[in-house]
Amino acid sequence: MKAFDTIIAESAEAIAGPWRRPRQMLHAQVYDSHASIHDDATAQKLGFQGGTIEGPTHFSQFAPLCVSVWGNAWFETGCISAHYRNPSFEGEEVQAVMAKPASGETQCAIQMVKRDGTEVLRGTASVGDGKLPTALDQRLTELKPLADPVILRDIKVGMKTKRQAVRMDVDRNMGDLYPFSLAEKLKVITEPSPFYAGAGNPWGHQIIPIEMLSVLFQYKAREDRLPVRGPAVGLFADQEIRLLRGPLFAGEDYQTEREVVALSGSRRTESLWVRTTVFASGNLPVATMLLNLASIKDSYSPYQKEHSELYA
Template identity: 70%
Template sequence: MTSAAFDTSIEETVEALTGPWRQPRQMLHGQTYDSHASIHDDATAQKLGFKGGTIEGPTHFSQFAPLCERLWGKAWFETGCISAHYRAAAFEGEEVQAIVEKPADGGNYATIRMMKRDGTEVLRGSASIGIDAPASALDIRLTELKPLSDAVILRDIKLGMTTASQTVRMDFDQNMGELYPFSLEQKLKVITEPSPYYAPESAGSSPWGRAIIPMEMLSVLFQHGSKKDRLPVKGPSVGLFADQEIRLLRGPLFVGEDYRLDRQVVAMSGSKRTESLWVRTEVFDNSNAPVATMLLNLATLKESYASYDQEYAALPRS
């Protein structure tokens, strides 16, 4: 017998589904890349104007899962897509709440947002199911980007650049490395929305008869080997996730299974404070069938790159 996916308390109105207030846990205090601490380290974050180490964006995806499963059932785990623009950082101890606007006439697309108690919007975007869903929030955002000019940190990156294929997997007790110094087992002890579909002792009662990887941990799986990409980004520097979309094509993805990843640079954009690298990851199973994609905007903070001003001043001008 298949068990219920979640026992999360959901408030339902005519217009929306709203989840409970949650306090996500920050598990990246020990994250390192470029041989230094990341934006999730309190001291590093404070130097860059944040009040402390930030909660990693996809951690918030878990709070939307029960709401989307309420709307679309099993299809959410198989062809679900969450597409988000991160608007404000959240910090450990803060309460946040997920809200999904109900689609019209039982449709396959909904707008989403996450709020803090003080009304700050943490993220906004879309959720959907199926390959025939309307354009996602980031599909639209890609068409509206301000092109990157006078690149310094991304000076050597070219649109269309690809990286070598990698094989990745996630076992329950596997430490996911310097970028993600914890295991799925550790995450499941603190995940905001637990599910019997995730846990090894209960996953046999899932519709697939085995444990599935939570949406937020797909980000960890897909980024696990990104240090091997060798994309020529200038550093050391500090980046943060500014936009992210995870789309399941033939899901769910399973614990203890090998997957192949291919990555490609699909856009570059800029702001006063950042240079942004947009990378699309395509994920394939062992039969070479596409099972998922991820679109990620890694925004690098200009002020975190020590020689930014000097190298910017030396750029050739037309």
């Protein structure tokens, strides 16, 4: 059984997948009792043309490229590490591009672009033991420190959450944060695969696609919340998903634990960097996710007042 039938173009320096139009499935997302950046009206108030496609949706387009280079090892120890550069919107075409690796190389540069050349994301894809620094490993060493925090003023690096049980059944709606099921996602995923159906793949179970791992890992994030001030609109600014002993399967029980690993800031945002570790039975870590959730200062209504009170 072949993992993907995706047509891959090749040049001297790179391989690239087809142009795709990812579907927006978060129009109805509710976060902290308000609509999210994926809602058209909310996004437009903040200066975007409409609701944005969630970043990890794009990870699926890299999977066929990675399998073409590293085979089924991609499903077991694959990693995508990406800095989101510009949003994309439903109806826009985007293309995944990966630099050709030298023989035996286990990490490559990746990029996603729009038809007009706008860069949606850049980063690295890799397989193996994780000894090479990923794009976000490098980015963590270059962060601009968070000065005068308001939204994140109660957060400290090193904070940890308790473990939470998570599970993704095929037909389970994944809640307010992700108001759809795996079955619904598989109907519109940009790169379908028989491996996602289970029967006949090398593991004999239904694999959760890499973009849906983000959904699984964030599923209980509201129940073990860190003390972030709000309500405020957040967006994914950086994200890395790494499989350690994959794949992860639909209908299996896992546990997640989150830890604050960094805080950073920009003119418009306060950023919370959280590493989620995922455990299977027997306390065995099977995957990790590093996520930079950037809260938009202008979306937090008392921001200016509280900033003045704290730092006048």
